[in-house]
Amino acid sequence: MKHFRISFLVSFVCLLGAAWWGYQKGGMTGALSALGIAVILGVMEVSLSFDNAVVNASVLKTWDAFWQKLFLGVGIIIAVFGMRLLFPLVIVAVAADIGLTEVWTLALNNPDEYSRHLTNHHAEVAAFGGMFLLLVFLNFLLDHEKEMHWLGNVEKKLGSLGKVSSISVMVALGVLLGSLSLVEEAQKFVVLISGLWGVLIYVGVDAISNYLEKEEEGGSNVGEMVKKGGIGGFLYLEVLDASFSFDGVIGAFAITKDVVIIMLGLAIGAMFVRSMTVYLVHKGTLDQYVYLEHGAHYAIGILAVIMLASMKFHIPEIFTGLVGVAFIVASLWSSVRYRKQQAALVAA
Incomplete structure (x- = not known):
């Protein structure tokens, strides 16, 4: 439980803050309501981001203690205040062409209008986050150097496509162009630009990792360099977390329009996801x-598809969360079977 002590402490503080905020607005009833909503949002965030914790752990496991602590410390501040509070404010500010201070006032005093924006x-x-997550999935799937293949020969043959230079980016761009059919004509250009930014950010983070860490890592490939720690890898994980957070932030408005409660509730979930990551590593x-x-x-790949599909169709957050959990459970079951098979071979 030592890995989760800070998470429980942060949760306690956030719940106190939620209760105080609710009490200020509606007395004891408001406090209890705010507490309940904050807990629900925290659970929702964990369910939507458990696969994020696993992927984070796969990257973080080769980092030294300094970068792991930085990820859990500074990273959580960026995740909570940057992505779950500031980023939605920036979206509304740009969309409505008003200042951040005015947007914050709007969020507090007219949450329905803020939510509408x-x-x-x-x-x-969705286009930005979907493209970034899709590239995370494709670069894992289309990796010809990967030795373990969950889906056997099918996955192995798909992995061999990774020998083609930039195949992941080409596939992602094709998916982006195809997804434009899901939006209205007037939206197609801005959606295309947003999706391209998702691709560029992913490629850019890889490039930064390559530039900053190539000398230290002796010219190993970008995917491996990201996993060695350093500012490049840190940026990669922060953008990955940002892509995951989009779904939670948007979905939270279906539960409450109060941006303070949303931030506090999602902060609880984000903190537990970070602690879960470190637990998996240790x-x-x-x-x-x-x-x-x-x-x-694979859960990330499905989430990317869901995010793109959500540009036209309403997909309940509970479905998104359950799909991710289903893939995690299935992979755990397969892993247990694999361990038993290996143990039997050794015993024989």
């Missing part, structure tokens, strides 16, 4: 359950 630009946000869980990383990446 934010949800009106869901397609652009316990060596990914080494024990060899297909867990596969399940998480």
Whole structure:
């Protein structure tokens, strides 16, 4: 439980803050309501981002203690205040062409209007996040050097396509162009630009990792360099977390329009996801359950598709969360079977 002590402490503080905020607005009833909503949002965030924790752990496991602590410390501040509070404010500020201070006032005093502005630009946000997550999945799937294959020969043959230079980017761009059919004609250009930014950010983070760490890592490939720690890897994980957070932030407005409660509730979930990541690293869980990383990446691939589909169709957050959990559970089961098979071979 030591890995989760800070998470419980942060949760306690956030729940106190939620209760105080609710009490200020509606007395004891408001306090209890705010507490309940904050807990629900925290649970929702964990369910939506558990696969994020697994992927984070696969990257973080080769980092030294300094970068792990930085990820848990500075990273959580960026995740909570940057992505779950400031980023939605920036979206509304840009969309409505007003200042951040005015947007904050709008969020507090007219949450329905604030929510309307934010949800009106869901397609652009979904295109950006969907493209980034899709590339995370594709670069894992189309990796010809990957030795473990959860889906056997099918996955192995798909991985061999990774020998083609930039195949992941080409596939992602094709998906982006195809997804434009899901939005209205007037939205297609801004959605295209948003999706291209998602691709560029992913490629850019890889490039930064390459530039900053190439000398230290002796010219190893970008995917491996990201996993060695340093500012490049830190940026990669922060953008990955940002892509995951979009779904939670947008979905939270279906539960409450209060931006303070949303931030506090999602902060609880984000903190537990970070602690879960460190727990998986320290316990060596990914080494024990060899297909867990596969399940998480497939869940990310499905999430990317869901985000793109949500530009036209309403997809309940509970469905998104359950799909991710299903892949994690299936990969755990496969990992246990694999361990038993290996143990039987050794015994024989």
